[in-house]
Amino acid sequence: MLQSYLPAIESAPRGERGRMIEDLSRQLGVSKATIYRKLDEAGYCQDRQRRADAGSTAVEEQALAALAAYMKSGIRSNDKATLAIPTARQVLEASGVDFGEVTNSTLGRLLRERGLDVKTQQAPEPFVRMRSLHPNHVHQCDPSVCLVYYLPNGGQHILEEREVYKNKPFLLGKENLKVWRYVLTDHYSGSICHRYYQVAGENTLTLWDFLLYSWAKKADPLDAFHGLPDLLVWDKGSANSSKAIANALRGLRVQTYDHKVGNPRVKGSVERSNDIVERLFESRLKAQPVRSVDELNEYAEKWDALYNAGLIKGYDSTLRRAKSSRLDLWLTIPVDKLRELPEGARNLLVPEPETRQVQGDLSVSYAHPRLGRSGSYSLGKLPGIRPKLVVNVQPILTDPDGVLRVSYQYQGEEITDEIYPALIDEAGFPLDAPVWGQEFKSHPDTYVQTAAKSLDDLIGDEKKPFAGWNEGNGIAALDAIQSSDPSVVAMQKTGRPVAPPQSRIRISTVEAAKVLKARMGWWTPECLQYLRDTYTDGVPEADIDAIELRLGGQRRKAGCVG
Numbered sequence: 001m002l003q004s005y006l007p008a009i010e011s012a013p014r015g016e017r018g019r020m021i022e023d024l025s026r027q028l029g030v031s032k033a034t035i036y037r038k039l040d041e042a043g044y045c046q047d048r049q050r051r052a053d054a055g056s057t058a059v060e061e062q063a064l065a066a067l068a069a070y071m072k073s074g075i076r077s078n079d080k081a082t083l084a085i086p087t088a089r090q091v092l093e094a095s096g097v098d099f100g101e102v103t104n105s106t107l108g109r110l111l112r113e114r115g116l117d118v119k120t121q122q123a124p125e126p127f128v129r130m131r132s133l134h135p136n137h138v139h140q141c142d143p144s145v146c147l148v149y150y151l152p153n154g155g156q157h158i159l160e161e162r163e164v165y166k167n168k169p170f171l172l173g174k175e176n177l178k179v180w181r182y183v184l185t186d187h188y189s190g191s192i193c194h195r196y197y198q199v200a201g202e203n204t205l206t207l208w209d210f211l212l213y214s215w216a217k218k219a220d221p222l223d224a225f226h227g228l229p230d231l232l233v234w235d236k237g238s239a240n241s242s243k244a245i246a247n248a249l250r251g252l253r254v255q256t257y258d259h260k261v262g263n264p265r266v267k268g269s270v271e272r273s274n275d276i277v278e279r280l281f282e283s284r285l286k287a288q289p290v291r292s293v294d295e296l297n298e299y300a301e302k303w304d305a306l307y308n309a310g311l312i313k314g315y316d317s318t319l320r321r322a323k324s325s326r327l328d329l330w331l332t333i334p335v336d337k338l339r340e341l342p343e344g345a346r347n348l349l350v351p352e353p354e355t356r357q358v359q360g361d362l363s364v365s366y367a368h369p370r371l372g373r374s375g376s377y378s379l380g381k382l383p384g385i386r387p388k389l390v391v392n393v394q395p396i397l398t399d400p401d402g403v404l405r406v407s408y409q410y411q412g413e414e415i416t417d418e419i420y421p422a423l424i425d426e427a428g429f430p431l432d433a434p435v436w437g438q439e440f441k442s443h444p445d446t447y448v449q450t451a452a453k454s455l456d457d458l459i460g461d462e463k464k465p466f467a468g469w470n471e472g473n474g475i476a477a478l479d480a481i482q483s484s485d486p487s488v489v490a491m492q493k494t495g496r497p498v499a500p501p502q503s504r505i506r507i508s509t510v511e512a513a514k515v516l517k518a519r520m521g522w523w524t525p526e527c528l529q530y531l532r533d534t535y536t537d538g539v540p541e542a543d544i545d546a547i548e549l550r551l552g553g554q555r556r557k558a559g560c561v562g
Contacts, residue, residue: 006042059110063097067107068116081118085111130187135333138187139229140270141211143202146181148285148296179293182210183277185270187233189330190319191225191308192273194300198293204242208349215341223305225330228339228398233257233270248348250405252341253398280307280315342397344369353392353407360387368395368402368421375421377404382417384410506538512547519548527551 009020025032067088074083085104093099099107111117132138180202183194193214197206217226232254249256281303290296303312310317310325322329347369356364362380367373379385394405396418407416507515509531517523531539531547539547 006039009039059099059102059107063092063099064107064110064114064116066092066097067099068111068114068121071118072121075118075122079122081122132188134337135186135188135191135330136227136229136337136339138231138233139184139214140187140233141182141184141207141214142234142270142274143180143182143207143210144274146179146196146282148179148196148282179296180206181274181277181282182207183270183273184210184214185273186225186229186326186330187269189225189322189326190269190273191326191330192276193225193304194273194277196293196296196300204244204349207245208248208346212341212345217341218301218305220301220305222309222327223301224327225304225308226341227333228252228254228341231255231257243353244349244351247350247353247394248345251348251394251397252345253339253396276307280312339398342370345397348395348397353394355390356393358385358387358389358391362387363422364391364393364404364406366393366395366404368404369397370395370400371402371421375402375404377406377419377421379406379419382406383415384408505541507541508538509535512539512544515544516548516551520552 005020005024009017012020021032021035024035028035067085070088070092071081071083071085074088075081085107089099089104089107102110108117112120115121178198178200180197180199181194182197183192185192195210195213197210199206211232215226215228232249234256235258246256281300285296290299306312307317308326308330310327317326318324319326319329354366356366358364358379361378362385363376363378365374365376368375379391389408391406391408394407396403396405402421403418404421405416405418407414409415509528512531512535513523513528516527530551535543
């Protein structure tokens with residue numbers, strides 16, 4: 001619109017241009033700043049001489065950084081900015097930060113130019129777009145709560161936002177009515193597979209059932225997407241990180257990658273698939289309710305097949321980057337990359353890993369499902385293996401030869417290896433076993449035997465006990481008799497003498513009188529009566545000396561008492 005005014009404005013004298021801009025501002029009812037911006041977009045050149053100080057500012061960079069940091073500290077967890085420039089400036093100026101005479105709008109412009117404003121700081125971090133090499137190279141999995149739940153009588157209800165408000169949980173105490181949506185996406189082709197479960201929350205059994213469903217062949221021939229991935233990407237959910245799931249996936253040779261919390265972009269493919277399922281499939285449930293989760297899954301499987309094939313009426317589900325349907329792109333998978341889900345995979349999910357004890361010939365026995373019999377697995381070449389050691393075992397179902405995954409702890413580290421079963425003859429003997437009368441084989445020393453031989457070398461024999469201690473270990477010889485250094489003398493100290501405890505033995509007054517009479521050389525009946533009156537329970541031996549002092553020198557009969 002303003003482009004028609006552009007020639008007249010540019011050809012007008014410089015003093016007239018401002019008046020023309022003001023007239024346009026009144027006529028169009030917009031500010032002069034808007035007129036200038038629109039003219040700049042149309043190619044207007046004001047032909048002004050650039051100021052010598054253009055690009056500089058009177059505000060110090062340190063002050064701008066302080067303003068930006070303080071405003072960023074006011075961003076809440078919900079990304080709401082609570083600190084505006086006037087408030088932040090007032091607080092900082094009261095704290096000694098100098099912004100000069102510039103206006104608040106100038107401060108805002110300076111922050112934007114430097115990328116320090118709140119809006120720029122809230123922008124998502126840049127990411128690196130990843131690529132996968134072929135279909136089933138990488139699968140991404142993500143569960144989430146669906147807004148559908150089913151009443152015990154089979155009725156369907158779709159929750160509204162106000163019903164699932166976090167402070168008013170609608171299903172509190174009715175968690176078994178929740179419906180969880182599990183979605184899996186092939187990163188290469190974008191193929192989607194999803195399923196619903198009516199459970200209270202994420203759990204290991206539900207996750208395993210969904211993975212097996214996703215990787216198995218479907219009844220509908222149009223739904224061709226299936227097979228095991230090389231890598232499974234998901235978040236650090238409690239079910240995902242369980243040991244049972246980890247062990248089961250090892251049995252299928254599926255590696256896992258847990259992305260860090262707060263970085264959902266890592267599995268952006270399945271995040272988009274969740275949104276697609278919610279908008280294009282679950283939105284239909286209001287118009288056509290289904291009566292149960294089983295019926296819901298029937299429709300979900302049909303919808304997945306149609307969507308991946310690009311056959312949804314009135315909607316183009318073509319994968320933009322490949323310009324083809326998801327099904328067509330998935331069908332380009334090489335035969336050697338399509339790993340079928342083996343039979344018995346459901347049995348891989350066990351609470352604790354299976355264990356076996358190493359036998360005397362350094363082997364373990366295991367009835368591998370792919371062998372159809374019990375096989376012998378030799379562990380003699382693994383470090384730290386010894387008889388009676390308990391090891392964890394895990395059958396690898398994707399290998400037709402019956403490979404067994406063995407793991408155990410050795411010197412603080414986990415040792416893991418895949419062992420093939422020993423080949424046997426018609427009688428069941430290992431083919432690599434030595435034949436009687438023809439050859440003889442022995443296992444290399446285990447680390448226990450090696451350590452024992454080292455100890456024996458140090459111990460020596462009766463003639464030269466511990467002779468090995470002279471060889472390079474810094475000890476001339478054992479000094480078992482005189483093991484102390486005579487040049488070291490301890491400082492002697494004298495302690496406080498301890499008085500012997502006084503006797504608490506009591507004797508009768510008659511026995512005490514005999515003792516006292518013998519010691520003093522005299523006695524009177526009054527003295528005996530004194531003993532009887534004073535010591536009714538007998539006279540303590542420890543008091544004899546005190547009694548003698550009391551009675552001593554009192555040779556007058558009347559002076560014995562008192």
